[in-house]
Amino acid sequence: MKIQCDVCNKEEATVFCTADEAALCDACDHGVHHANKLASKHQRFTLLHPCSSSKQVPLCDICQEKRAFLFCQQDRAILCRDCDVPIHSANEHTQRHNRFLLTGVKLSSRSATYNTTSSSSDGGDSVPEFKVNNPISSISPPNFNPSSNEVDGSTSSISEYLIEMLPGWRVEDLLDSSPSLSTFGF
Template identity: 30%
Template sequence: MMKCNKACELCNQNASFYCPSDSAFLCRNCDDTVHGANFLVARHIRHILCSKCDSFTGKYISGTTLHHRLRSICRSCSPENHSDDDDSQSSSSFESCVTEPKERKIKRMKSFSSSVTDDASSSEKKKKMRRTESVGSVAEELFVKWRRELGLDFPVNGNCVAVEALGVCLRTWKLLPLKVAAATSFWLWLRFCGDGCYATCRNLMKLEKISGVPAKLILATHVKLARVFTQHLELQEGCDES
């Protein structure tokens, strides 16, 4: 065995560890201070010195754990009839001081990360729900206003189709301007009502005027929305049947 007989580089107390990365012998307290500075230096692998003769024990440690509980002696200092027991105890001490705290730390980090993610996800869902409810309320009032300006006589519950179509539109094309989505959803509503007698060129021109959205843009967006909204209705019917 290599004899060390070295004192701690920082406080001159008996050294308990040797760090090749720092080229320094350190006592337990100074080792905690130096390798507890940040997670990078905590990765340094240190040699454990024999507590009796200060030689290398052939065992190592890393991280910042309860080093003051760790006691290790080399084979030369171990009674031959207890050498196996000493190795077993040293190994057990090493595992309990290094591995277990590290595993608990990882579990805490995972638990914290999961908690933060769940909270963020829950908060985001609540924001989306509030936004949807707010947009739906405003859109319903807007659709009633447009209906009066167009002089159309719809059933009272007819707004539901337009509001639902607007929700589908906003979820599918998040970057689509709200007024374009609203005008397209309203036009889709006119196409769905009755035999389509409300979806006339005259009403389209009126809708262009009161909404400020070009008729060509309404028609182009309507083609895509009609396809997606039809799939949405089919999916709803399938869920209701099941």
């Protein structure tokens, strides 16, 4: 199943931009993300179309026998037509569930951005250079060293964190439950 470009509504989409929440074909992706410096920094993921082998076809979460065609957002389940009808026609609440056609298209594990560089051959117009960023799985939380009480240069004390984030407030002001809060209208 193909996903149509959200911009031109004509071509098949090849990338998904998380910032724009849009699926784009190659031409529209270049036009949108080459327009300015900010847009060129948007992370985009290549849409990977499944092969037609039966191993890649997801099965219904309910019967585990038939091919799933729908995804129910509220139930967080993929369903075949035979299981979807009785579940989502049972009552007025299930009839309001948001269900989406299951396309089978997946996102790549690597994001990509355009890097603009100057080209001297055409009068300084910028030419896109496609750059692949690190895979998502390589993103890790900051390292914590228990002996230093710091997390990558910032303090780990909650009171010091609050002092940095809420200048002008003392931690005691935030924790105090005395009648002095009535001065703030609470």
